[in-house]
Amino acid sequence: MGVDLKTFNMMIKSYGKAGMYEKMQSVMDFMQRRFFSPTIITYNTVIDVFGKAGEIEKMDKHFNRMKHLGVKPNTVTYCSLVNAYGKAGLIDKVDSIMRHVENSDVVLETPFFNGVISAYGRAGDIEKMDELFLAMKERNCELIASLLLA
Incomplete structure (x- = not known):
């Protein structure tokens, strides 16, 4: 039984959570040498790790690489x-993502709306928060109570 894509993704996630970004990159490099193409799960893992760590530039680099390689972003x-x-x-980057989403066929779900509403709340844009909250209600999404306490 050999190593598969799921194993690589788990290794990337584990190294990322531990802040071991060089190891994370070495797994991705190894995948490439062994002709394993990163999937949406691989890219979502890397984007999430760098995003949570505040490594916006690295996150953007992988997002752009993903799009360049034809891997379609999803709601995650x-x-x-x-x-x-x-x-x-x-917040200008949040605006950009909103434009991306509007021009895609991605189905918007509750976690997405909660994240966007939270971002606009941090920025103090109450009008945009209200607008997005109404859009959520139109789609029958639920607002997570913890968002209101953030």
């Missing part, structure tokens, strides 16, 4: 990006 990708940009106070 956009949630990770929005959460990281919101925490970093990069």
